[in-house]
Amino acid sequence: MSSLRRIVEGRTTLFVPAASLTRSEPPTTPFFFNPAASVNRDISVAISEAVRGVTFCDSLAGVGARGVRVANELSRRMDVTMVDFNSSALRVAQRSARANSLRCDFVKSEANTFLFSRFRRDSKFDFVEIDPFGTPVPYIQGAFGAAADGGVVSLTSTDTAVLCGVYPEVCGRRYSSLPLKNEFKHETALRILLNACRRIAGMNDIGIEPIAAHSTRHYLRVYARVRAGAAQADRSRAQEGFISSCERCGERGASSLPMVKCDGCGAGILSAGPLWIGPLTDPRVVSAALNVSRRCNLGGGAKALDALLGVEYFPPFSYSVERISSALRVPGVSQSQVMGRLASNGYRVMKQPFEKTGFKTEATYGAVAEAVSAVSRDAGLEKAPLHARPT
Amino acid sequence: MSSLRRIVEGRTTLFVPAASLTRSEPPTTPFFFNPAASVNRDISVAISEAVRGVTFCDSLAGVGARGVRVANELSRRMDVTMVDFNSSALRVAQRSARANSLRCDFVKSEANTFLFSRFRRDSKFDFVEIDPFGTPVPYIQGAFGAAADGGVVSLTSTDTAVLCGVYPEVCGRRYSSLPLKNEFKHETALRILLNACRRIAGMNDIGIEPIAAHSTRHYLRVYARVRAGAAQADRSRAQEGFISSCERCGERGASSLPMVKCDGCGAGILSAGPLWIGPLTDPRVVSAALNVSRRCNLGGGAKALDALLGVEYFPPFSYSVERISSALRVPGVSQSQVMGRLASNGYRVMKQPFEKTGFKTEATYGAVAEAVSAVSRDAGLEKAPLHARPT
The missing domain is CATH 3.40.50.150 (Vaccinia Virus protein VP39)
Known part of the structure; x- marks a missing residue:
């Protein structure tokens, strides 16, 4: 052996x-x-x-x-x-x-x-x-x-x-x-x-x-x-x-x-x-299972399970701020700011548990693009207001 | 037992x-x-x-x-x-x-x-x-x-x-x-x-x-x-x-x-x-396999195998004379006459081996409809010439 x-x-x-x-x-x-x-x-x-x-x-x-x-x-x-x-x-x-x-x-x-x-x-x-x-x-x-x-x-x-x-x-x-x-x-x-x-x-x-x-x-x-x-x-x-x-x-x-x-x-x-x-x-x-992981100090498992909490509320895809910024032709903005904006607009949001970046939301694509645009404007990255929906 | x-x-x-x-x-x-x-x-x-x-x-x-x-x-x-x-x-x-x-x-x-x-x-x-x-x-x-x-x-x-x-x-x-x-x-x-x-x-x-x-x-x-x-x-x-x-x-x-x-x-x-x-x-x-069936008197098998001969030349579907007659609004004509007409027009035809009625052909649907129409006309079932393609 x-x-x-x-x-x-x-x-x-x-x-x-x-x-x-x-x-x-x-x-x-x-x-x-x-x-x-x-x-x-x-x-x-x-x-x-x-x-x-x-x-x-x-x-x-x-x-x-x-x-x-x-x-x-x-x-x-x-x-x-x-x-x-x-x-x-x-x-x-x-x-x-x-x-x-x-x-x-x-x-x-x-x-x-x-x-x-x-x-x-x-x-x-x-x-x-x-x-x-x-x-x-x-x-x-x-x-x-x-x-x-x-x-x-x-x-x-x-x-x-x-x-x-x-x-x-x-x-x-x-x-x-x-x-x-x-x-x-x-x-x-x-x-x-x-x-x-x-x-x-x-x-x-x-x-x-x-x-x-x-x-x-x-x-x-x-x-x-x-x-x-x-x-x-x-x-x-x-x-x-x-x-x-x-x-x-x-x-x-x-x-x-x-x-x-x-x-x-x-x-x-x-x-x-x-x-x-x-x-x-x-x-x-x-x-x-998350409770078990925490109780038993199963560290790695707890992290992956924790990331899944609440995922059942969201549609089966996620959004990339980078992709939307690029479509809107505005400089990249922070994902957490966009998520915050959507949350303050009353939408559920969560980090995409299966990818390195991206987030999930129940908001429509139009609302997400609007949030990206608004964050960009607020940051002074964008001078004139843009149409929220890229064309 | x-x-x-x-x-x-x-x-x-x-x-x-x-x-x-x-x-x-x-x-x-x-x-x-x-x-x-x-x-x-x-x-x-x-x-x-x-x-x-x-x-x-x-x-x-x-x-x-x-x-x-x-x-x-x-x-x-x-x-x-x-x-x-x-x-x-x-x-x-x-x-x-x-x-x-x-x-x-x-x-x-x-x-x-x-x-x-x-x-x-x-x-x-x-x-x-x-x-x-x-x-x-x-x-x-x-x-x-x-x-x-x-x-x-x-x-x-x-x-x-x-x-x-x-x-x-x-x-x-x-x-x-x-x-x-x-x-x-x-x-x-x-x-x-x-x-x-x-x-x-x-x-x-x-x-x-x-x-x-x-x-x-x-x-x-x-x-x-x-x-x-x-x-x-x-x-x-x-x-x-x-x-x-x-x-x-x-x-x-x-x-x-x-x-x-x-x-x-x-x-x-x-x-x-x-x-x-x-x-x-x-x-x-x-x-x-057909030769084997004939040589060994495997009667039922021979019939089914014989029906498959040549099927490889045809598209994966068949035509129903009844369905086409009805679409053309002409009385039903005989399937063998329609098949004969198509054959004399130079098209390959064969009986549909997997259904009780119907035939396979390499002819387009238009040509098949035309043949149905022509057989119907020849039989005097249809007075005025019809458009071959039903609408």
């Missing part, structure tokens, strides 16, 4: 490949461990604690960092099954479980083979976790099929560039959706990923209800509740739609059919989608 | 539930056998003989009628694996295999569980057969994943009404496509089914090439070759499109984006799709 190091992550002792702690790119052989994904695991622990359920399957478990933490850190007993095709990774996971005096199940199997073996109602899991290299798409059917009604499926995607519009052809093939590389591409990416979950679950008469999502470093994460039944699948399908963002004037919108012409300036536009235009979070779960 | 009867189908002895031979609706318990599906199995045998490959998996085998026939009737040795969750059905299949002195593999397993266990390259099958009650959609990923590169996946759909537009909502959920209940709804249905195969295979970096399709009695069947690799998946994806048929004038067309306005009369129209607008057949395979 390759050189292992004993570490503590959260409140759990883990054995991990020593090289993964020193090299900037953790080695993938003989097995993979990414110390930087501790935030990802923190949130998993917090959400697992925040919702019901006592059986957890980490179907691409690797050295078992997530599974062992879930088994160890929850206030209730969790029956955790860790599945991996790599026997030596599983042996490390077993060692970590023993170090925390845990009893878990370890299964050497390819993930889908295992997931599809759990098609019977009494063998399904309350939580099914998919954390692959690259796209989770090949595992979506298996994950939703192996999850109990009311349970939770969580998925990681590391093919972020594909979902964010760098390779639209690949996104079309893999996710049956057109991405757009714009200022809210990570949110769009999460919504494309969720709609792929919805479509594949729906083909199997299963509905989905997103409960949380985050975009951290190079990967995307979604958590969705499983709702069995054709009626539930149809209810989820009603959340399929398109998001457009005008390259010319910065106007944006969501609709059930793709838009081809900008409502603002009349320019031709492309709509991203089909994608999930409904809520990305269950605010009760997010609040509860 | 329930009462069995020994029958001969093709050149194979089969044990089947006695009640299935006498009742008009074959009973589904303790296991199902449909004598009327012999055409379906005839074609399976003929296509398996016509293409390469020596391993065949009937993944929802029931009493094994198809698997035992494939093992018995081909001129080369076939390693047939029959999979079913019903042990007593499998025992009947074993008895039929013994009656023909065949060695086959019998596996008691849920279909997907078995198919996903064959993810490794050296354990894939040259043929994977999916013949479920209802929709084959939940098995598409497993089937394409368990089939070798260059192998064939064949699927039956008995949710014909869903694919033919009776329940468009269900079609949307299950096949992610809008069906249209028009004069070529079975062809549209086959194309929606193929595109679902394409989409799901494509998500797993697999391309498809349809080799044959038929609509017989209450079910639909497609045969598609498996082409491994992302580039092959992208090539298949280029065959995704929409078919529109104008309810007002009868005009029709295929395009890569949905049409919203009729090219003929300007009326608003709905396009069926997304669906497979590329070829439905590999003419070499169809010819070879």
